[in-house]
Structure formats: structure tokens, C-alpha cells
Amino acid sequence: MNDMRFVETRVTTNEAKFTAKDVQVYYGDNHAIKDVSIDIEDKTVTAFIGPSGCGKSTFLRCLNRMNDTIDICRVEGDILLDGEDIYDKKVDPVQLRARVGMVFQKPNPFPKSIYDNVAYGPRIHGMARTRADLDEIVEKSLRRAALWDEAKDRLNAPGTGLSGGQQQRLCIARAVATEPEVLLMDEPCSALDPIATSQVEELIADLRTRFSVVIVTHSMQQAARVSQKTAFFHLGDLVEYGDTGHIFTNPEDPRTESYITGRIG
Amino acid sequence: MTDTNASRTAPKASLLTIDSHTKRRQAAEKRFRVYGIVAIVIGMLFLAVLAVSIIRSGLPAFTKTIVEVEFTLTQDEFDAAEKQLFKTKAYAGYFNAALLTKLREQGLDVEVDAKAIERILGKTGGTIREFYRANTEQIGQPVAFKLAAASRVDGYFKGRVSRDTLQDSRFMQLSDLDLVDALYSAGIIRQVFNWTFITGADSGVDNPGGAGIGASVVGSFFMMLVVLGLSLPIGVAASIYLEEFAPQNRITDFIEVNISNLAAVPSIVYGILGLSIFIQVMHLPQSAPLVGGLVLTLMTLPRIIIPARAALKAVPPSIRDAALGVGASKVQTVFHHVLPLATPGILTGLIIGLGQALGETAPLLLIGMVGFVARGYPDGFIAGFTDPNSAMPAQIYTWAARADVGFYEKAWGGIIILLIFLLTMNILAVILRRKFERRW
Numbered sequence: 001m002n003d004m005r006f007v008e009t010r011v012t013t014n015e016a017k018f019t020a021k022d023v024q025v026y027y028g029d030n031h032a033i034k035d036v037s038i039d040i041e042d043k044t045v046t047a048f049i050g051p052s053g054c055g056k057s058t059f060l061r062c063l064n065r066m067n068d069t070i071d072i073c074r075v076e077g078d079i080l081l082d083g084e085d086i087y088d089k090k091v092d093p094v095q096l097r098a099r100v101g102m103v104f105q106k107p108n109p110f111p112k113s114i115y116d117n118v119a120y121g122p123r124i125h126g127m128a129r130t131r132a133d134l135d136e137i138v139e140k141s142l143r144r145a146a147l148w149d150e151a152k153d154r155l156n157a158p159g160t161g162l163s164g165g166q167q168q169r170l171c172i173a174r175a176v177a178t179e180p181e182v183l184l185m186d187e188p189c190s191a192l193d194p195i196a197t198s199q200v201e202e203l204i205a206d207l208r209t210r211f212s213v214v215i216v217t218h219s220m221q222q223a224a225r226v227s228q229k230t231a232f233f234h235l236g237d238l239v240e241y242g243d244t245g246h247i248f249t250n251p252e253d254p255r256t257e258s259y260i261t262g263r264i265g
Numbered sequence: 266m267t268d269t270n271a272s273r274t275a276p277k278a279s280l281l282t283i284d285s286h287t288k289r290r291q292a293a294e295k296r297f298r299v300y301g302i303v304a305i306v307i308g309m310l311f312l313a314v315l316a317v318s319i320i321r322s323g324l325p326a327f328t329k330t331i332v333e334v335e336f337t338l339t340q341d342e343f344d345a346a347e348k349q350l351f352k353t354k355a356y357a358g359y360f361n362a363a364l365l366t367k368l369r370e371q372g373l374d375v376e377v378d379a380k381a382i383e384r385i386l387g388k389t390g391g392t393i394r395e396f397y398r399a400n401t402e403q404i405g406q407p408v409a410f411k412l413a414a415a416s417r418v419d420g421y422f423k424g425r426v427s428r429d430t431l432q433d434s435r436f437m438q439l440s441d442l443d444l445v446d447a448l449y450s451a452g453i454i455r456q457v458f459n460w461t462f463i464t465g466a467d468s469g470v471d472n473p474g475g476a477g478i479g480a481s482v483v484g485s486f487f488m489m490l491v492v493l494g495l496s497l498p499i500g501v502a503a504s505i506y507l508e509e510f511a512p513q514n515r516i517t518d519f520i521e522v523n524i525s526n527l528a529a530v531p532s533i534v535y536g537i538l539g540l541s542i543f544i545q546v547m548h549l550p551q552s553a554p555l556v557g558g559l560v561l562t563l564m565t566l567p568r569i570i571i572p573a574r575a576a577l578k579a580v581p582p583s584i585r586d587a588a589l590g591v592g593a594s595k596v597q598t599v600f601h602h603v604l605p606l607a608t609p610g611i612l613t614g615l616i617i618g619l620g621q622a623l624g625e626t627a628p629l630l631l632i633g634m635v636g637f638v639a640r641g642y643p644d645g646f647i648a649g650f651t652d653p654n655s656a657m658p659a660q661i662y663t664w665a666a667r668a669d670v671g672f673y674e675k676a677w678g679g680i681i682i683l684l685i686f687l688l689t690m691n692i693l694a695v696i697l698r699r700k701f702e703r704r705w
Contacts (some may be wrong), residue, residue: 066589071513098592108583110602120601121591171587178591 017042017182017212018063023077025058025067032058036077036238038231040182045204045213047227047244049220051259054233056216060184063214064100065093081182098125101180105187107167109159109174114151117159117170118142121178137177145173146203165196172203176211183207185215189222201226220260224248232256319680325423326678329459329474330414332386332448336363337407338397346394353390356397357382360389360410364453371451381441385448386412413474414454416671418445422456425670462678467660473671476664478679484554484634484654485623485686491558491650492565492622497615499562500569504611507570508577509599528567535564536628544632552633552653560632561622568618576610577603609698616694620687626658635659657683 018040025033033055040046040063048056058067065086067073079086086096098121109117118138121127128134138155142148147169151162159170168188175183185204189197204226207213217223223230224244231241232253240247240256251257278284283291338359346355357379365377382389389412397404413419417437420426431437448454465477511517539560543549549556580603588598629635634656655663661679664672 064590066586069585069589094592094594097589101592102586102590104583104586104590106583108581108587110584110587111606120588120593124591124593124597124601174587174591 015042016040017081018214019078019080019083020059020062021078021080023059023062023075023079025055025062025076026074027058027070028072032236033062034236036233038238038241040212040214041229042181042212043208043210044229045208045215045227046229046231047223048214048216048231048233049218049223049259050233050239052218055236056231056233057186059233060186060214060216063182063184064097064102066097066102068093098178099180100182100184101175101178103168103171103175103183103185103188105190107164107171107191109162109167109170111158111160113156114142114159114162114170115155118173118177121174125178127178141173141177142170144176144203144207145169146199147173163196165192165199168192168196168200169203172200172207176207180211182212182214185213187216187218190218197222220248232259234259319677319684322674323677323679323681325425326462326674326681327459328423328456329461330419330422330454330456331411332364332414332454333409333411334360334364334367334453335407335409336360338393338404340404343397343404353388353394355390356393357388357390360393367453368447368451373447373451375444375447376440377444381438381444384437384441385415385418385445387415411457416473416669418454419474420671421445422449423674425674462675463682467655467663470667470669473667473669473675476672476675478657478660478675478682481655481657481660482682482686483649484557485656487554487649487654488558488561488656489619489623491555492561492619495558495562496565496569496618500566500615500618501573501611503566504570504573504577505599505604508574509603510595524567524570528571530564531627532564532625533627533631535560536631538563539628540631550651550653552635552655553651554634554654554656555650556632557629557634557656558650560628561625564625564628565618565622568621569614572614572617573607573611576607576614579610580606605701609701612697612701613694616690616697620690623686623690624658624683626656626662629656629659630662635663657686 016039018038020036020038020040023033023036024031036055036059048060050056061067062075062079063081063086067075075087081096081100085091110120112120115138118141119128119134122134122137128137139148139152142151147166150166151170159167162170168191172183172188189200192200201222204213204215215223215226227244229242230244230247232239232247232251232255234255240251240253247256248260251260336359342359346352346359349355361377361379361382364382368375368377392412393410396408396410415437417426417431417434421442428439428442431439431442445454461475461477463477464479465475466480467477468475507517507520539556543556543559544551549559584602584606585598588602589595593601634654657679661676661683664676664679
């Protein structure tokens with residue numbers, strides 16, 4: 001496959017940003033994630049792949065405790081961010097989410113102006129003392145999300161008036177504006193056309209230099225293009241986790257092989 | 266020949282001819298459309314009948330019949346009258362003389378006796394004496410007296426009273442109507458806009474002409490202030506808590522079921538509750554807009570909470586995710602994003618709830634906010650929350666229950682005023698919804 005060009009530029013193994021040990025997630029009686037242990041590295045793009053309903057999104061949402069908002073959801077096991085248990089009683093999930101940003105499947109800009117969308121996070125976290133500081137953060141974030149050139153003349157236009165791809169990049173700009181350490185992306189391109197997808201993918205490659213990026217995707221080509229590490233989930237199990245090149249060319253588990261060759265899923 | 270070939274030779278249905286199945290489907294669709302139009306036409310017809318009958322019966326309440334006579338009282342006449350035993354009778358005599366002169370000037374020759382004038386105008390002497398005793402500087406000056414005509418004269422001009430209905434009346438004679446006609450053609454008796462009806466307080470049972478809805482408008486206003494001031498914060502806080510923060514468990518389920526049930530409880534039950542708790546236990550003043558407001562708040566709360574919760578629920582969850590995702594707390598998420606988006610729905614529910622409260626009569630009857638209220642009006646406004654008062658619907662109910670037919674038009678006129686307030690509130694709801702509506 002031509003578009004399966006693996007990122008071969010990795011030279012060193014980075015430190016683990018997230019360490020998950022024996023994580024179990026239950027939705028009521030439904031055991032959605034079984035015994036998942038994984039180390040997610042810093043300054044690396046990690047892709048979660050797997051068939052629908054396999055638990056990859058659920059696991060992703062555990063990493064910034066978005067599952068807390070679901071009443072029936074229960075998480076067991078340890079998830080450490082830089083060695084600290086994020087499910088410790090003393091942890092305020094809001095503080096965690098400021099460090100672990102998230103981009104969702106469907107572009108979900110606030111029904112406010114483009115400027116206010118990006119400035120919202122910095123504002124509530126008190127990151128800018130003056131209007132000029134805030135302007136700078138907004139510009140920097142929009143540039144990082146490759147949206148500055150398109151949006152600079154219409155910062156006061158509503159964010160919901162942008163096209164789908166632009167909206168998703170606006171959401172990425174909003175997420176990076178709070179200077180997170182990890183960026184979680186839940187199928188960020190599933191609602192986008194190929195051109196917008198490739199723009200977002202370029203962006204992800206760029207973001208890797210600053211953050212650790214975890215991306216859930218249904219597209220194996222996308223996983224192969226953007227990630228250095230890939231984790232394959234199946235029915236709540238983490239079946240295989242390793243270097244992307246390795247997973248796609250030489251999978252160890254027969255289920256992984258079946259999935260990436262299109263026999264299951 | 267195979268089956269395929271056979272079916273190909275079979276006559277194919279043309280799209281231009283309509284088969285029986287399609288015909289039946291089209292007939293059904295047409296029938297349904299006709300049902301809908303008929304239903305709407307019937308509804309509009311009822312509405313039109315209602316509007317026309319309200320306006321026809323209610324408009325006369327906004328006019329009143331007066332007799333206007335200009336006359337000058339000299340100092341001598343004043344002194345002479347004050348020396349007499351029946352002082353008011355003397356003043357009535359002056360007035361009658363002036364009236365007679367005026368009629369003669371117009372070239373009308375009719376019998377005018379004091380009794381007839383009294384039947385048409387009531388006792389005029391008292392009013393005139395009151396005026397001159399209060400304004401002695403007016404003695405010697407020409408003064409145009411505008412005196413309200415009796416209820417039956419008023420009714421005669423409005424078509425309520427005719428010569429036939431007066432056949433055996435003890436209160437009026439047919440010859441009086443001749444005098445009224447003469448006065449009318451002389452321009453002495455005429456109809457003017459009835460400001461008393463809009464600004465005045467209720468009058469006694471025998472004086473429909475002096476009855477006004479103003480005091481009860483003020484009563485309703487104070488009540489609505491109480492309802493707004495209590496039910497907006499309580500209702501919105503309760504719905505935000507239940508919708509956004511409360512855990513899903515048996516207690517919240519129980520509360521939810523109860524809120525829905527309370528919205529369906531007949532309003533008179535709230536009246537009994539208000540009577541037994543606010544008045545008998547808490548000893549709040551009877552007939553006070555404060556108590557009325559409290560009772561109506563109880564009644565309105567579930568009706569505000571239900572649409573407010575629906576409005577909050579209608580905000581897409583993706584907005585909540587987005588806010589939580591950038592590290593907003595639950596409270597920030599609700600107040601920065603969810604609440605602004607739910608505002609139009611909450612406001613609509615609030616105004617509809619207030620509208621229902623404004624038109625509610627039954628609970629007010631039980632806490633005594635009904636009946637004759639003239640005390641302190643219009644001076645007692647500031648203490649209005651605890652002063653005995655009535656409310657618009659209760660006032661209308663009182664008028665409708667009175668024997669004098671003159672109150673009939675007052676009741677309808679009161680309904681017009683009430684409907685104007687309700688319409689204003691509904692228009693306000695629409696405007697607010699348009700203003701705050703945002704798309705996402």
C-alpha cells in the first residue's frame with residue numbers, strides 16, 4: 001500500500017507519559033475494558049485501533065477522566081500521569097483536563113466567535129493577564145492548528161460558521177491553547193473530507209514535537225501515517241501494542257493480523 | 266423461453282397511469298389534509314367568536330355617560346345655601362336651574378322636575394357642595410360640572426336598557442328617557458372615555474359606574490413581582506441542579522415524578538395549602554398580594570421547572586464535552602455554555618408560567634384576595650405587598666357574580682385588560698426567544 005508510509009524517523013525511546021496498569025472499566029454490568037496495561041510515551045503519536053465497540057474510545061476517555069461524567073461508568077486499576085495516579089481521591093479532574101486536552105469525533109466549537117472559542121481555556125485557567133497576552137495565545141494556537149491564515153480576518157465570526165475541517169482545526173486550536181502535555185483525539189477525522197483529513201494529519205505530526213498525542217482512529221492507513229506506536233484493541237482487550245511499523249508489517253497476534261488485513265472488524 | 270423473458274413481455278405499468286394502490290394512498294393523504302384544514306378552521310372560528318364577543322361585551326366598559334353643565338355659583342347663593350337646613354337640596358336646586366336654562370337656550374321645551382333629574386343623575390347636590398367647600402376660590406367663576414349619569418341612563422346609551430325593559434321599573438320612568446333624549450340632543454349628556462375603569466378601585470354593589478380595575482391591576486402586579494422574584498431563582502436553580510448535578514438515584518427519581526405530578530395538581534389545592542399554612546400557621550395577613558404571590562409561586566414552580574429542564578436537556582452534550590475537555594469545571598461548563606444556550610427555552614417556560622399565574626383565580630378566592638377593595642387606594646401603594654388587595658381575575662369573578670347588570674360589561678372589560686397583559690407577556694416571550702436564540 002502506497003499510503004502506508006511509516007514514520008521511520010524515531011530515534012530514541014521517550015519516557016512514559018502515561019502508565020496504565022490493569023485498568024478495568026465497567027459500564028454498569030458491562031465489562032468494557034479488561035486488564036489493560038500500557039505505557040504511552042512522551043512526544044509520540046500513539047494510535048488506538050480496533051473494531052467498533054472494542055473499548056478504544058472508552059480507554060481514551062479514561063486518560064482525562066471524561067468518563068467521570070457518565071454515572072454508571074466505573075474505572076479500576078491505576079493510570080499514572082508522570083508517575084501520579086490520576087484517579088487518586090485528591091486529584092481534581094478539572095486540573096487534570098487542563099494538562100490533558102481532548103479533541104472529539106464531531107467538531108464541537110462553542111456557539112461563540114472564533115476568538116472566544118480559542119480564548120476560553122486560557123481565560124478560565126487565568127493564563128493571560130492582559131488582552132495582548134490573550135491575543136498572542138489565540139494567534140499562536142490558531143497558527144499551530146494551521147487555521148490562522150483562514151481565520152485571522154474573521155476572528156469575531158461565529159466558530160460554528162466555519163466548514164467542517166476548519167471547525168475541527170478550531171477545536172484543535174482550542175485544545176492546544178491551554179498548553180496541555182497530552183492531546184487526546186477521538187477519531188478527529190471521521191467527519192472530515194480527505195483534504196481536511198490530510199491537513200489535520202500534518203498538524204498531528206507537527207504537534208508531536210511538543211505534546212504526547214493519543215489518537216483513536218478507524219482508518220488503519222491513518223494510524224500508519226501519523227503514529228509511531230499503535231495499540232490494537234479487540235472486545236475490551238489490548239491485544240497488541242508496539243511500534244507502528246512492527247504492528248502493521250509483522251503482527252504477532254493472529255487477531256491483529258486478521259484486523260489489519262480486513263478479515264475482522 | 267425462460268421466466269425472465271416471460272416477465273419482460275408482460276405489460277409493464279406505465280408511470281403515467283395511476284394504479285389502484287396509489288389512488289387509495291393519494292385519497293388518504295388528501296383526506297388527512299382536509300381534516301387538518303377543517304380542524305384549523307374550526308379552531309380559528311372559535312377564536313374569532315371569542316374575540317368578537319369579548320370585545321363587543323367589554324368595550325362599553327371603557328366609556329361612561331356624563332352630564333356636563335357649566336354654571337356659576339355666586340357668593341350670595343353659596344352663603345344662602347349654607348344657611349339652610351337641607352343644604353345639598355339647595356345646591357341641587359341651583360344645578361337644576363342651570364340645567365333648565367341651558368335646555369331653554371337650546372330651544373328645547375321639556376318638563377324638568379327635580380325628581381327626574383335625581384333619577385338620571387343621582388343626588389347631585391352633595392357633589393356640588395363638596396366641590397365648592399373644597400374650592401371656595403371657584404365661587405363666582407364658571408365651572409363645568411361633569412357628573413356621571415345613573416347606571417340605567419348609561420345602559421340606555423349602550424343598548425342595555427330600552428323603553429321596553431323600563432316598563433315597570435321602580436327606578437326610572439319612561440318620561441325620564443324623553444328628558445335624556447332631549448339632554449342628548451342639546452349636547453349636555455354625552456359619552457366619554459372611562460378613565461375610572463382603568464385607574465379606579467372597585468365600587469359598591471350599587472354603583473357599577475364607579476368601578477375600576479386599577480387597584481386589582483396593582484394587586485396582580487405585586488403578586489407577579491413575588492412570583493417572579495421567587496420562582497425564577499428557585500425554579501432555575503432546581504432545574505439546573507436536577508439536570509446537571511444530581512446523581513441518578515431513587516431520591517431524584519422520586520423528586521422528578523413528584524414535580525411532574527405537582528404540575529397537574531388543580532390550583533385550588535394550592536389555595537387550600539396557602540390558607541392553612543401561610544395564613545393559619547404563619548399568620549401572614551389575609552388578602553395580601555404577598556400571600557397570593559407565595560401560593561402562585563408554589564403553583565408555578567413545577568410549571569417552570571419542567572420546561573427549564575427540557576431546555577437544559579436540549580443543549581447538545583458535545584458542548585458539555587467541549588467545555589470539560591478544555592478543563593472547565595462542571596459549574597463553569599453550566600454557567601458559561603449550557604445555561605446561555607438554554608436561556609430562550611427557560612424564558613419561554615417562565616413567561617408562560619407567569620401568564621398562567623396571572624390568570625389564576627381559584628387559589629385567590631381561598632386566601633381572600635377577592636372582593637371589594639378601596640381602602641388605601643391609590644395612596645397605599647408602597648405597602649402594597651401586605652395590604653389587602655384583589656387581583657385582576659378575582660376582580661372579574663367578583664363583578665361577574667354581582668346582581669346589577671352594569672357590572673356585566675365591567676367583567677368583560679376586565680377580561681380585555683387581562684388579555685392585553687397576557688398578550689403582552691406572550692409577545693415578550695417570543696421576542697426574548699428570538700433575541701437569545703442561537704444556533705449550534
